[in-house]
Amino acid sequence: MPLFNARVQVSLRPSVLDPAGEATRAAAARLGVEGVKRLRIGKAIELDLEAPDRATAQARLELLSDRLLANPVIEDWSLDLAEAG
Amino acid sequence: MPLFNARVQVSLRPSVLDPAGEATRAAAARLGVEGVKRLRIGKAIELDLEAPDRATAQARLELLSDRLLANPVIEDWSLDLAEAG
Numbered sequence: 001m002p003l004f005n006a007r008v009q010v011s012l013r014p015s016v017l018d019p020a021g022e023a024t025r026a027a028a029a030r031l032g033v034e035g036v037k038r039l040r041i042g043k044a045i046e047l048d049l050e051a052p053d054r055a056t057a058q059a060r061l062e063l064l065s066d067r068l069l070a071n072p073v074i075e076d077w078s079l080d081l082a083e084a085g
Numbered sequence: 086m087p088l089f090n091a092r093v094q095v096s097l098r099p100s101v102l103d104p105a106g107e108a109t110r111a112a113a114a115r116l117g118v119e120g121v122k123r124l125r126i127g128k129a130i131e132l133d134l135e136a137p138d139r140a141t142a143q144a145r146l147e148l149l150s151d152r153l154l155a156n157p158v159i160e161d162w163s164l165d166l167a168e169a170g
Contacts, residue, residue: 003122009129024130027153033145035135037088044094044129045109050120060118068112 001050003084004057010070010077011042045069048084057081086135088169089142095155095162096127130154133169142166 012018018040025039047064051057061079070077097103103125110124132149136142146164155162 001120011129011131021130024153028149031149031152033149033153035086035142035145036132036149037135038131038133040131042129042131044096044127045106046096046123046125046127047121048123050122057120060120064113064116064118064121067116068109068118 001052002054002057004049004051004054005082005084006047006049006057006061007080008045008047008061008065008069008077009042009080010045010065010075012040013074013076016074042075043069054081054083086137087139087142089134089136089139090167090169091132091134091142091146092165093130093132093146093150093154093162094127094165095130095150095160097125098159098161101159127160128154139166139168 021039021041025036028036049057049060051060058081065077065079066072106124106126110121113121134142136145143166150162150164151157
């Protein structure tokens with residue numbers, strides 16, 4: 001069975017506040033790093049997935065992203081998929 | 086002053102266990118998503134940074150990643166940097 005490598009990027013919707021991002025931005029200023037205008041923290045999920053073909057892998061990952069990896073109320077997700085090896 | 090867009094990907098070192106990733110993998114199986122062989126959860130940090138030039142932006146982001154965004158004991162990080170606009 002073919003193996004696929006995928007990366008799912010999950011990010012807060014632009015309209016949603018990011019307290020962790022804001023706290024990190026403040027910490028960056030205290031660290032002496034100037035010029036950080038915007039800082040948003042999201043998730044990067046890496047997967048290895050066995051599936052009979054690419055379309056099935058894509059469908060499984062979309063279900064996983066919608067139902068498990070991202071909270072559709074406040075988050076968006078994007079998916080990169082490649083055959084392994 | 087030029088504005089730069091950056092993305093810092095922070096991931097657990099391969100030798101480090103990922104309990105959250107394992108729990109998510111188990112949840113995927115319960116959801117009926119078959120074939121997930123490996124699942125690792127990391128952070129994806131997006132930044133807008135003002136800096137006089139690219140080299141300064143790069144240096145500031147490296148300092149930020151080493152000292153704030155990643156825990157060097159258990160995490161690796163990678164950086165993508167582009168001029169905005």
